[in-house]
Amino acid sequence: MPSNRHTPRSVLVTGGAGFIGSNYLLAAVPTQTAVRFVNLDALTYAGQRENLMSLEDLPNYAFQQGDIADRGLVERLFESHNFDTVIHFAAESHVDRSILDPLAFVRTNVLGTATLLEVARQRWKSRGDVRFHHVSTDEVFGALGPEGFFTEDTPYAPRSPYSASKAGADHLVRAYHETYGMPAVISNASNNYGPLQYPEKLIPLVIQNAVSQDPVPVYGMGENVRDWLHVLDHCEAIDRILRSAPDGTTYLVGGGEERSNMDIVHLLLDLVDEALSREAGSSRRLVRFVTDRPGHDFRYALDGSRLAADLDWRPSRSLEQGLRETVAWYLANPEWLEQTRSRTYDEYYTTQYRDRIDAGNPIQAR
Ligand code: NAD
Numbered sequence: 602m603p604s605n606r607h608t609p610r611s612v613l614v615t616g617g618a619g620f621i622g623s624n625y626l627l628a629a630v631p632t633q634t635a636v637r638f639v640n641l642d643a644l645t646y647a648g649q650r651e652n653l654m655s656l657e658d659l660p661n662y663a664f665q666q667g668d669i670a671d672r673g674l675v676e677r678l679f680e681s682h683n684f685d686t687v688i689h690f691a692a693e694s695h696v697d698r699s700i701l702d703p704l705a706f707v708r709t710n711v712l713g714t715a716t717l718l719e720v721a722r723q724r725w726k727s728r729g730d731v732r733f734h735h736v737s738t739d740e741v742f743g744a745l746g747p748e749g750f751f752t753e754d755t756p757y758a759p760r761s762p763y764s765a766s767k768a769g770a771d772h773l774v775r776a777y778h779e780t781y782g783m784p785a786v787i788s789n790a791s792n793n794y795g796p797l798q799y800p801e802k803l804i805p806l807v808i809q810n811a812v813s814q815d816p817v818p819v820y821g822m823g824e825n826v827r828d829w830l831h832v833l834d835h836c837e838a839i840d841r842i843l844r845s846a847p848d849g850t851t852y853l854v855g856g857g858e859e860r861s862n863m864d865i866v867h868l869l870l871d872l873v874d875e876a877l878s879r880e881a882g883s884s885r886r887l888v889r890f891v892t893d894r895p896g897h898d899f900r901y902a903l904d905g906s907r908l909a910a911d912l913d914w915r916p917s918r919s920l921e922q923g924l925r926e927t928v929a930w931y932l933a934n935p936e937w938l939e940q941t942r943s944r945t946y947d948e949y950y951t952t953q954y955r956d957r958i959d960a961g962n963p964i965q966a967r
């Protein structure tokens with residue numbers, strides 16, 4: 602088992618007020634009490650400081666609002682906190698938004714990552730007891746057909762502005778490792794789900810609309826396939842990779858739970874009906890087939906055998922159980938959904954959701 606222990610002591614977490622970063626910090630800060638965490642987050646529409654209120658009084662946690670592409674700010678933070686670790690979550694993360702506004706994705710995901718790497722390089726010089734962990738996506742590998750899996754050796758072939766910008770960030774991280782010897786690792790994960798996910802993404806959107814009995818937009822014919830990973834499984838994998846992976850390696854993190862979008866949507870609608878004691882299956886009538894996402898990747902599926910073999914990590918949560926708990930979390934937190942939606946959601950909702958529903962789908966069937 603290749604292993605290269607890294608012991609974080611002073612950690613810069615970027616994007617910690619977003620979905621995965623919040624889940625990571627809520628798990629790590631109270632349990633890793635010897636580690637100091639600074640959360641740098643711009644609080645875009647996707648970031649909510651309120652997610653982390655329970656951490657604000659803890660002595661090993663601090664929040665800093667700011668932009669990862671602000672070099673002066675990142676330098677000052679490195680100066681004050683002498684970070685030995687960067688866990689880089691911050692990104693523009695939604696594929697549909699990247700189609701509307703690609704430059705915002707290039708700025709944060711490429712220039713922002715480059716800024717973090719450059720400041721870290723200048724501060725760390727040739728230190729060996731440091732590590733830069735880029736939290737990346739399986740979308741950098743492009744789209745699969747009905748068969749096969751991505752591996753760590755699959756050539757990059759991103760197809761959306763989002764995935765191209767994440768691929769650019771991955772390449773920069775690798776370049777800093779190869780060129781300057783920066784101790785760095787990359788994890789490419791599949792689709793995450795769980796509490797605190799912004800309701801532009803499929804799973805919280807379906808739950809939200811099932812509760813309010815609004816139409817549920819399914820792109821194309823709902824045949825696209827995703828491999829679903831519980832966010833807490835992902836966070837545990839990040840910690841394992843951060844602490845034990847050899848420098849310069851990449852690991853794929855998958856949930857091993859492939860489903861078509863139609864299957865996921867039906868499962869969620871049925872779970873909400875069950876939880877709210879509605880007639881079984883009654884919410885399925887909310888489904889609307891709408892115009893497909895341009896360049897919509899057909900299928901993502903990961904071969905997680907390298908992570909299992911090298912670091913003995915496998916996902917531990919089943920999709921059915923994870924979705925049941927996720928539905929229960931959103932039903933128990935209606936004010937979180939309300940507050941989150943109110944942040945710049947309306948304009949996006951009109952262009953991406955309402956217009957699509959109104960237009961219907963030219964290839965509508967079923
Ligand atoms: P998210 O959109 O929920 O959160 C992103 C966070 O980054 C927000 O808090 C936002 O305020 C912050 N941010 C955005 N631009 C910033 C900037 N310029 N400076 C500082 N902070 C900024 O995203 P997420 O779903 O939590 O994803 C986190 C990371 O994991 C991303 O890098 C994403 O590419 C990657 N990832 C996500 C998934 C998934 O399914 N959600 C899967 C694989 C990889």
Ligand code: TDX
Pocket residue numbers: 694695696697737738739740791792793801802803804806818819820823825826827862894
């Ligand atoms: O309303 C919808 N209807 C629909 O059919 C939405 C929002 C999505 N979809 C489809 C598109 C995808 O095939 O559902 C699937 C999942 O869509 P998203 O939730 O937008 O996720 P995806 O595009 O697969 O990307 C996600 O996983 C990988 C994250 O947003 C990325 O940040 C991550 O890197």
